Each structure stands twice: as structure tokens, then as C-alpha cells.
Amino acid sequence: xxxxxxxDDEPYIRQGLRILIDWEKYGxxxxxxxANGQEAVNILEDTDIDLVITDIKxxxxxxxxxxxxxxEHISKKIKFIILSGFYEFEYAKxxxxxxxxxYVLKPVQRDxxxxxLEEYKEIYYHQxxxxxxxxxxxxxxxxxxxxxxxxxxxxxxxxxxxxxxxFSIENVRYIGIEYDTSIxxxxxxxxxxxxxxxQQLYEAMKTYLGxxxxxxxxxxxxxxxxxxxxxxTRALAEEENLREKEYIKNLHDSLSHxxxxxxxxxxxxxxxxxxxxxxxxxxxxxAKNFQLYSRKMNIAFYDEIKNKISNNKFSVDKxxxxxxxxxxxxxxxxLIEKNVxxxxxxxxxxxxxxxxxxxxxxxxxxxxxxxxxxxxxDFNQDEVSNIISQSGYDQIAVRxxxxxxxxxxxxxxxxxxxxxxxxxGGVLVDIEKEIIDNYMDNLSLKYLSEKYYINSAYLGQxxxxxxxxxxxxxxxxxxxxxxxxxxLRADDKIYEIAEAVGFNNTDYFISKFVQLKGTTPxxxxxxxxxx
Numbered sequence: 080x081x082x083x084x085x086x087d088d089e090p091y092i093r094q095g096l097r098i099l100i101d102w103e104k105y106g107x108x109x110x111x112x113x114a115n116g117q118e119a120v121n122i123l124e125d126t127d128i129d130l131v132i133t134d135i136k137x138x139x140x141x142x143x144x145x146x147x148x149x150x151e152h153i154s155k156k157i158k159f160i161i162l163s164g165f166y167e168f169e170y171a172k173x174x175x176x177x178x179x180x181x182y183v184l185k186p187v188q189r190d191x192x193x194x195x196l197e198e199y200k201e202i203y204y205h206q207x208x209x210x211x212x213x214x215x216x217x218x219x220x221x222x223x224x225x226x227x228x229x230x231x232x233x234x235x236x237x238x239x240x241x242x243x244x245x246f247s248i249e250n251v252r253y254i255g256i257e258y259d260t261s262i263x264x265x266x267x268x269x270x271x272x273x274x275x276x277x278q279q280l281y282e283a284m285k286t287y288l289g290x291x292x293x294x295x296x297x298x299x300x301x302x303x304x305x306x307x308x309x310x311x312t313r314a315l316a317e318e319e320n321l322r323e324k325e326y327i328k329n330l331h332d333s334l335s336h337x338x339x340x341x342x343x344x345x346x347x348x349x350x351x352x353x354x355x356x357x358x359x360x361x362x363x364x365x366a367k368n369f370q371l372y373s374r375k376m377n378i379a380f381y382d383e384i385k386n387k388i389s390n391n392k393f394s395v396d397k398x399x400x401x402x403x404x405x406x407x408x409x410x411x412x413x414l415i416e417k418n419v420x421x422x423x424x425x426x427x428x429x430x431x432x433x434x435x436x437x438x439x440x441x442x443x444x445x446x447x448x449x450x451x452x453x454x455x456x457d458f459n460q461d462e463v464s465n466i467i468s469q470s471g472y473d474q475i476a477v478r479x480x481x482x483x484x485x486x487x488x489x490x491x492x493x494x495x496x497x498x499x500x501x502x503x504g505g506v507l508v509d510i511e512k513e514i515i516d517n518y519m520d521n522l523s524l525k526y527l528s529e530k531y532y533i534n535s536a537y538l539g540q541x542x543x544x545x546x547x548x549x550x551x552x553x554x555x556x557x558x559x560x561x562x563x564x565x566x567l568r569a570d571d572k573i574y575e576i577a578e579a580v581g582f583n584n585t586d587y588f589i590s591k592f593v594q595l596k597g598t599t600p601x602x603x604x605x606x607x608x609x610x
Contacts, residue, residue: 081203084111084126086119086133086145087162092185096132099189105196116140116148123153130180130199132160146179158203160195162187216594222296223548229253229298229308231357232547238354245353246291247314252349253359254327255367256280256334257306259341259377270305276340277305283337284309287330291315299549310356311346331378345379365445384445399425400439404446407492415492419485447491506531507545510538518557519581524550558582559595566604573600 080103085093093112102109111126113119115137122128131149135142146159158180180202181195221244224237242248258276268276277297284307285292294310316326327344334342347363350356362381399422406414422439510527524542528535542550558580565576577588592600 080108081106081200082110082127082129083107084113084119084122084128084131085109086113086116086131086137086142088114088134088137090114092134092162096187096192099187100193100196105193106200107196116142116145119145120148120153123149123157128157129203130158130160132162132183134162150178158199160199218293218296219594220597221293223552225296225308225310226298227547228353229356229360230547233354241353244293245310245312246294246318247312248353249351250313250349251351251353251356251359252311253347253356253363254309254311255306255345255363256284256309257304257343259343273305277307279338280307280334280342283334286337287333288315308360310353313349327378341377343377343379346381348381348385361449365449397439397442400443400446403488404443404450407447407488408450408495410492410496412489412492415488416485419481419488423481423484447495450495506533506538507542510542510550514554514557518554518561519579521581522554554581555591556595559592562588562592562600563596563603566600567607576600 083102085096087093087096097109107130111122111128113122116133117140119131119133120140123131131145133142133145140148142159142161149157149159155178158178160180161182162185163182164185180199183192183195221240224234224240227234227237228241258280281295281297284295288294294312294315296308298304298306298308311327313323316323319326321329327346331342331344345363345366347359347361347366350359362385366379366381366384399418403415403418403422406418425439509531513527514522524535524539528538531538539550542553546553548556561580562576565571565579569576571579573589574585577585580588582588582591589599592598592603596603598606
């Protein structure tokens with residue numbers, strides 16, 4: 080229903096309009112009345128109204144001042160229909176600059192009012208549809224900027240764009256939210272089914288966040304991970320007069336209740352503002368891995384894990400393990416073997432305290448997985464888990480031989496080294512040059528993988544790690560930037576420019592242009608000329 084308010088200083092006119100037609104039959108609901116513009120303003124500031132039908136001449140605040148005030152101080156979306164006496168009609172035309180929907184002459188005739196309302200209704204729903212499409216397009220652009228920042232790519236334009244759309248950008252945490260995949264009914268589902276469940280989770284989060292729904296997004300993943308990213312800020316909890324843990328528990332309980340499923344939440348460290356969100360993201364992944372290995376918690380805080388592994392009782396062992404982690408990271412065989420020997424000496428001292436050995440083991444796992452993530456954000460979680468589980472290293476550490484543990488440490492070090500070598504290899508420099516030199520040609524990952532003798536799927540993964548976006552998006556971005564240059568310096572037609580930069584389909588070119596630049600190619604050219 081379209082929500083209506085009637086504003087007129089004559090009570091009998093307000094009452095007459097109410098009974099003149101069956102408003103609900105035509106898709107309208109009269110929700111409010113006011114005797115003058117000032118009363119109407121007070122109502123509009125606290126009530127959601129779509130359409131105001133107002134007289135012009137009223138005491139305290141007339142109809143034109145009401146429209147002007149509403150446009151400047153309340154909302155540009157609220158529409159107005161003016162009630163005008165015959166001799167006031169010229170006066171009413173002054174309201175054109177305030178985007179008045181229509182005029183109705185007094186005395187109001189039933190058929191005329193119905194005609195005006197039917198015409199407005201068609202416009203109203205058309206605008207609603209366009210607004211939804213634009214909203215989706217805007218969110219896609221926002222999510223792309225946010226994903227880049229989360230991955231560690233900082234760009235001032237992107238940061239400013241993100242800041243404009245978030246409720247708050249201070250005291251921020253990255254939070255991951257997903258279904259508990261350890262439960263068979265989720266683990267055994269197809270990717271298509273998991274994607275639908277992810278969308279349901281996303282819609283539930285949007286409902287929970289209300290006006291702040293920009294804080295949740297669906298991350299792009301090449302590893303069939305179906306989770307949500309949530310940008311938590313302290314202001315969200317403060318708005319509801321809740322402490323942080325109360326807010327997160329309420330969120331968890333609400334999602335679990337709505338979706339009737341077990342939900343897990345893993346929470347990164349707090350950073351001062353949105354520009355450091357990538358640091359919180361990395362620590363959230365460590366919290367996730369803690370949750371995956373413990374299989375006990377529905378909500379995993381990185382802060383609590385960090386405090387646990389930094390306990391004073393653990394300080395000496397932590398230093399020893401940190402030295403081993405460093406040796407594994409730099410791939411120093413001799414240093415790895417030396418530090419494994421040193422670690423085993425400490426394990427001997429802790430033989431009566433198996434819980435402390437387990438804490439040491441957990442800390443080693445989290446740190447090694449975190450290292451792999453830093454080197455290669457899109458690395459295969461299952462692959463790393465297999466390396467760890469197949470080694471049986473936790474049993475080796477507690478009950479096995481030092482040689483077996485050394486074997487595990489050396490193998491994982493080689494694995495990290497291979498990630499480092501392939502991720503930042505010179506092949507990416509050559510491929511970037513290929514894009515610069517041949518962006519107008521039919522470039523594809525398949526073609527480049529064959530040319531440079533590298534698996535196409537793996538090439539796509541290391542390309543995204545290096546540049547923060549997929550190869551296709553990078554190529555399209557570059558082509559659109561080149562198109563912008565051509566739009567400014569040449570008079571070529573839009574379809575000619577599309578073909579010149581490598582787009583075979585003009586409609587697709589325009590769609591990508593709007594998605595990336597927020598305007599059509601023609602509008603971009605015209606706006607540049609006006610400047």
C-alpha cells in the first residue's frame with residue numbers, strides 16, 4: 080500500500096477526501112492527517128509517508144513552504160499532490176521546481192482524483208523498481224571496494240567510498256559468519272545448495288542489520304567457501320545499548336533461530352578504523368581455524384585465543400615455537416631441525432602437563448595456517464588441513480619421534496616456499512604486460528596459461544592474490560579505463576569504442592561501464608564536456 084497523508088486546514092475537506100473513494104481498492108492507505116504545514120512537518124519527521132496531498136493556503140505554514148522544507152530537511156523521496164482552487168492554479172505552478180507529482184482542482188471530483196492517483200501509482204512502482212536495481216548495483220560496487228580493502232589493497236578513492244556507506248568506521252572488527260560445515264546435512268550438500276543457503280544467511284543478516292545492511296557482504300571465493308563477511312563496529316552495539324559480546328551473542332542466537340541451523344561466528348581483532356580491516360580479517364581466519372580444530376565453540380574470538388597462547392605459563396614455550404615458525408617461514412633446513420630438537424626438550428619438561436603441550440600444538444597450527452594465508456589468501460583450506468592431518472603431527476609431537484616431527488616441519492616449509500615462489504613469480508609481470516599491450520584482443524586465462532605453461536586455475540588464483548581481483552575483473556577494469564580515455568579525446572560512437580577496447584557486446588560494455596564508473600559512457604562524456 081502507498082502511505083498517504085492529507086494536509087488541509089478545513090476538517091470537512093479532509094473528511095471528504097477520506098470518503099470520496101475506496102482508497103485501499105486503488106492501492107492507497109490514508110495513514111495521517113494534518114491541519115497545516117507545521118503539523119505535517121512534525122508527522123513527516125517521525126512517520127514513513129510516501130505521498131502527501133496538500134492544500135496550498137494554510138495558516139502557520141502553507142503548502143509550498145511544506146514542500147520546500149520537506150525537500151531540504153526531511154526527504155527528497157516523499158511526493159506531493161497539490162489541492163488548488165481555480166484562482167490559485169497559477170500560484171500552484173510555482174511548486175514545479177519542487178518536483179510536485181500533480182495538481183487537483185477544488186472542489187475535488189472523484190474521477191479526476193482516481194485518474195491522478197492511478198497515474199501516480201504507476202510512476203511510484205516504476206521508481207521503486209528502478210531504486211531496487213540501482214541499490215543492487217551500488218551494493219555490488221561497494222562490495223568490490225570492500226573486498227579489495229579486506230585483502231590489503233588500499234586505495235584512497237575506495238576507502239572514501241566505503242566510509243560514506245558505513246554506519247561507523249571506527250573500532251572495527253572483521254567477523255566471519257557461516258553454517259557449521261561439520262554437520263553432515265551441510266557438508267554433503269552440493270555447491271548450488273550451499274550457495275542458496277549462503278543467500279538465505281545473507282538475507283537474514285540484512286534483516287537483522289536493517290538500515291546498516293551495508294556492513295554485511297558475500298565474499299568472492301575460489302575455494303567453495305560459503306560464508307559472509309561482517310564489518311562490526313562498536314557503534315552498532317552502542318546503538319542498542321549492548322556490550323560487544325552481548326551484541327554478537329544476540330546476533331548468533333537470532334540467526335540460529337531464524338534459519339533453524341547451527342551458525343558459527345569467528346571474530347578478528349579490533350582495529351582502530353576501517354583502513355586496518357585486513358589485519359582484523361587475518362586474525363579472524365586464525366579464530367576460524369581454532370573453531371575448526373576445537374569443534375566446541377559457536378563463537379570464536381581471536382582475542383581469547385591470543386590471550387590463551389600468550390599466558391605467562393606458556394611464555395617460554397611460545398618463544399621456542401616462534402623460533403621454529405620463523406625457521407619454517409624462511410625455509411632454513413638446519414635451523415628447522417635445531418628448533419625441533421629444542422622444542423622436544425621443552426615437551427619433555429611438560430610431559431606431566433599434556434594440556435600445555437596441546438596449547439603449544441594449537442598455537443603452531445594457527446600460526447602456520449596464518450602464514451599460508453598471508454602468502455596466498457586464496458589457498459586451499461582442505462589442502463593445508465590434509466598436510467597437517469596426514470602428518471599426524473600432534474601425535475608425533477606428544478608420542479612420536481623427533482625425526483617424524485622434523486619431517487613434518489620440513490615438508491610444510493617446502494609447501495610455504497612453493498606458495499611464495501609461484502605466487503609472486505615473474506610470470507605475473509609478463510601477464511600484466513600482456514594485458515597492457517593486448518587488452519583489445521580476446522585475452523583469456525586459458526590462452527595465457529597455455530602460453531606460459533601454467534595451470535589455468537592456479538594462474539587465476541595467484542593472479543587474484545597479487546592484484547586483489549580476478550583476471551577477468553582486472554582486464555575489464557583496464558579496458559574500461561582505456562574506454563574513458565577514448566571518450567574524452569575522440570568522437571567515436573559508443574559501439575566503436577566498445578569494440579576498440581575489446582568488448583564484442585555493446586550492451587555488456589555499457590553494463591560494465593555503469594558498474595565501475597557509476598554512469599553510462601555517454602553521460603561520462605557529456606559530464607566531462609561540461610567541466
